Amino acid sequence: MEKSDFTREAGKLIRKHRNRNRKxxxxxxxxxxxxxxxLSRVEGGxxxxxxxxxxxxxxxxxVPADEINNLKEKM
Structure with missing residues (x-):
């Protein structure tokens, strides 16, 4: 996974859970x-x-550990 791909995927994960938590x-x-x-730029990748x-x-x-591990495995 390219660094830019990781940045984008991590941003999506953050946004998803922030919205899920209504924050x-x-x-x-x-x-x-x-x-x-x-933070806005991080979420946007x-x-x-x-x-x-x-x-x-x-x-x-x-964020559940399995979702963090999934992100780490993509690296």
Missing amino acids: TQAWLAEQVGMDEHH QYDISNYKYFKILKVLD
């Missing part, structure tokens, strides 16, 4: 110490962040 980008950005504009930040976001959103 706003502003709320999530505040929870993880990130600018809302950058246009901006890459560190793995630490990805996993912090996924933890805040309570």
Whole structure:
């Protein structure tokens, strides 16, 4: 998987779970110490962040481990 593909897939996963949890980008950005504009670009697959930040976001959103593993397996 290319890095750009990973960035896009990770962004989709974040957006899916943020919407499922009925949280706003502003709320999530505040929870993880990130600018809302950058989070919007992350969700759109246009901006890459560190793995630490990805996993912090996924933890805040309570993303199931199997979905995280599926994403890691694609790398």
